[in-house]
Amino acid sequence: MIVNSSNIRQLGDRLQGQLFQPEAEGYDDARKVFNAMIDRRPALIVRCADVTDVIAAVHFARETELPIAVRGGGHSVVGSAVCDEGLVIDLSGMKDVSVDPDKRTARAEGGTTWGDFDRATQRYGLATTGGIVPSTGIGGLTLGGGIGRLNRKYGLACDNLLSADVVTADGTLVTASADENEDLFWGLRGGGGNFGIVTSFEYQLHPVGPVLGGEIIFPLDQARTALRFYRDWSTDAPDELRADATLASTPDGPGLAIEVCYCGAIDAGEKVLLPLRKLGSPMLDTIDCVPYETVQNLLTDIFPPGMHHYWKSSFVREFSDDAIDTIVDFFTAAVPPPLAVITFEHLGGVIGRIGEQDTAFSHRQAQHSLLVLRTWQDPEKSEANIAWGRQCYGIAEPFLESGVYVNYLGDEGEARVRAAYGANYERLVALKNKYDPANVFRFHQNIKPA
Known part of the structure; x- marks a missing residue:
């Protein structure tokens, strides 16, 4: 036609x-x-x-x-x-969020952002694992797995998905849950947008009141010591803590920031954070007892709309002294202009207690993910910024897994797409054959039907 x-x-x-x-x-x-x-x-x-x-x-x-x-x-x-x-x-016009505080559940339409969702659920002192930039949509993040500040205590966003309403490739509206279209429900939790358009998501919520959150920033010459501490401290941390370590070049200068969110009892959290707060000679310490939404907005000003982005990421295989020295040496040899970021994201906890075949997201044993990120405004500087990102990732690659968090994956070829879906790729292909054999939904990180 x-x-x-x-x-x-x-x-x-x-x-x-x-x-x-x-x-x-x-x-x-x-x-x-x-x-x-x-x-x-x-x-x-x-x-x-x-x-x-x-x-x-x-x-x-x-x-x-x-x-x-x-x-x-x-x-x-x-x-x-x-x-x-x-x-x-x-779907950006579809943003209704309804919360049932008694059942601790929320249903949100497919165009909802995590900022919208957090505002609605925090009225009742509830939350679920969600994106760390409020303008991120709930849909893409959840369908790709869903790393967030509560992921060690409550699992990924996809682990908290109870049901989804889905428009399939033939225009049929179906519901997927543990009791209905179970195979589709499995695939939606980590398989990306390959199987249909999710028009609403139902999530399990958890009590989340004020948290201990903020960041400590160390000067660049303390980065090695701080990262060695961070590696051991974060790996042994209780589930209530998520802490990310970031080498960053910002308008205020370069440094190492350790950003934390402790979602348990405040007095217990203060004891967990005390060794970090006594470490070295930080330039800044903003950690305080704050509303959860405050922590969720820590990166809002860093990622404004209209910027150019290049990201490359994988899960960390070897967080060794050699890895730390190699990455810090590269970053400090010629500190790039703002904004250049190398982030170690904190995983583990509950994420690793769920089987790799229980959901489509299979990278359950990773303790950290590494993300190389460049952001700039002038399009004429794209080539240089992308080149730095690729070079930085190449330096770190010997210490990384082949697997990658699908939501961070760029246009990197079919082999990397397969690595993103990991051990569940062939099962996802079978699901694609059933629900979208013509590959109608192919602009996400595509699982091609057989």
């Missing part, structure tokens, strides 16, 4: 939400995503108001043979939320 003005008009008449075409007012804003390096021009953008809009958009795309991209928060660094010459199904 040829896409013409008549059938586009018919689609518009069926929608409760908005339809954007090229050159129309609002189109350029609607196609922007988190990573300013992504500059794609879809044929149409449907900003859905409800699930019936999602279903109508899927049917239209199938009838007209338009490729489909799905946008939740638009935070995927590879830009999977938007495509050239296709149809973007934009």
Whole structure:
């Protein structure tokens, strides 16, 4: 079927939400995503108001043979939320969050961000593991596994998923849970957006009141000592603690920041954090008893919209003295301009007590993940920034696993996609064959049907 003005008009008449075409007012804003390096021009953008809009958009795309991209928060660094010459199904208008404080559950629509979600659940002193940048969408993060500040105590975001409403490739609305379409429910928890469009997520919530949160920043000449301490201290830490260590070049200068969130009893947390707070001669210590939302907003100013991003990541295999020295030597030899980041993210705890085949997310035994991140504003500096990121990752690579957190994966080839899905890849292919044999949903880190 040829896409013409008549059938586009018919689609518009069926929608409760908005339809954007090229050159129309609002189109350029609607196609922007988190990573300013992504500059794609879809044929149409449907900003859905409800699930019936999602279903109508899927049917239209199938009838007209338009490729489909799905946008939740638009935070995927590879830009999977938007495509050239296709149809973007934009869920950003669907943000309703309903909380049941008695059952400690919440249901949120597919366009909800973690900032939206935390505001709704924290009214009741509840939360679940979610993204550490509030503008991140709940959808992409959960479907890829879902690392967050509560992950050691309460598991990944996908571990807290109770059910999901999904529009499949043929435009059918189904529910996936432990009791219904169990195979699909398994695949949604770590298999990315390969199996359908999730229009609502139901999560298990947990009591999360004030936390001990903030950061300690050490001068660069103390980075080796601080990282050695961090490695041992974080590996032996109680589940209530998540602590990330970051070598960073910022407008205020370079240093090593250790960012913490302790979600247990405050007096117990103070004892856990005391050795860190007595370490070395930090330039800054902001750790305090604060609302959970305050910790969730620590990175808001660091990651504003409209910046260019390059990320490369893997799970840490060998967190040795040699690894620390190699990475610190590279960073300090020629400190790059802001913003350059090498982050060790804190995993383990409850994550590792769930079987690698219990959900599609299989990287359960990793204690840390390493993320190399470059952010810049001037597009003419893209080549130099990307080159630094690749060189930095190459220096660290001998100490890393082949596996990678799928939500951090860039455009890195099929072998890396397979490594991202790990031991469960073949089972995910079988699921793709069942739910999307024509590969309609292919702009995420794609699991190709057989």
